[in-house]
Amino acid sequence: MTESGKPILYSYFRSSCSWRVRIALALKSIDFETVPINLIKDGGQQFSEEFQALNPMKQVPALKIDGITIAQSLAIIEYLEETRPTPRLLPQDPKKRAQVRMISDIITSGIQPLQNLSVLKQVGQENQLTWAQKAIRPGFNALEQVLWSTAGKYCVGDEVSMADLCLVPQVANAERFKVDLTPYPTISRINKTLMALEAFQVSHPCRQPDTPPELRA
């Protein structure tokens, strides 16, 4: 933790996993400092000895807070929820909480890891677009169907939840990999509604300390 005592977020502007946590910090009005970790430069700064000591998975995000370091975006978000409970990111009812976690896990286990940087590096540059699309489409097919039962204004009912924090960055990934979103009207509608909220804007990849000048909003 810095001299100011603020939490420190290790983040990459374009990392969808980092974006999830940035949204949570913004929604809960938690002031923090960013230490950018460039996943491409210098062979990938996540591979430095210093960062590996912080997060042996060599991935972003990681959050230094309250004297500990937590990695894995949902573990971070659930910790924030338990220690800074307002505004809430998980409903009170256990069945709705299960829906929020199910949707979050569909994205964070079922889609994103299959198209993350290290996997794409393994399939080779000429295969990356096709591979990423193959990772995203079945997941979005499933998600669209799940949302028919759970969604109100947002992914689960009418309150912003952890599921929404996972959805928006994953839609941005889909757009980056040229996935046509026409088959997913519910996902698109909810994404649009969320992007109107301040927390989703201030945390956007185009507004980060490490956003390259040409991508800055």
Added chain:
Amino acid sequence: MQAGKPILYSYFRSSCSWRVRIALALKSIDFETVPINLIKDGGQQFSEEFQALNPMKQVPALKIDGITIAQSLAIIEYLEETRPTPRLLPQDPKKRAQVRMISDIITSGIQPLQNLSVLKQVGQENQLTWAQKAIRPGFNALEQVLWSTAGKYCVGDEVSMADLCLVPQVANAERFKVDLTPYPTISRINKTLMALEAFQVSHPCRQPDTPPELRA
């Protein structure tokens, strides 16, 4: 569900299903198994009936209390919140974060990269190498994380959700011929856990759909 028992849609060898089976055993929750064979008939997870239950077309899924939940950790957290004893998450938020972090390393950082659908995509001749490439960096990281968190089990001395994720992933590693010598902490904890009844009764070799030649 005439008896009112929960119904678990499971495949004997699915590590994700095994996590939930351990939780149900630890919490002494009586349930019925509906086996979903991921290989037979082109994969029973692709049936219209099962797709309606779980649009992700994966196991496990649990029908309980009038709802159906998919995604193993979402299921386990629901069981924890509605059947809180014995506990699977510590009380302290920092230790809970460690449990969730370790669980997520496995359920997001390792297993999805070597699951059935990904392996189908890389082709049979590449499967072993691909799976090993998925598991080794994750186990390297996990071994390091456990130096700070582990006692008798993954986090301290109480069995937690992290342990439910660890054992099935070690079984995956063994299946894909990953040498476990570089991971003594993982191996020790796995051995300690496998001595517990809940981890044995839920084992792939003791399921209703275990093929006769693999049955314990």
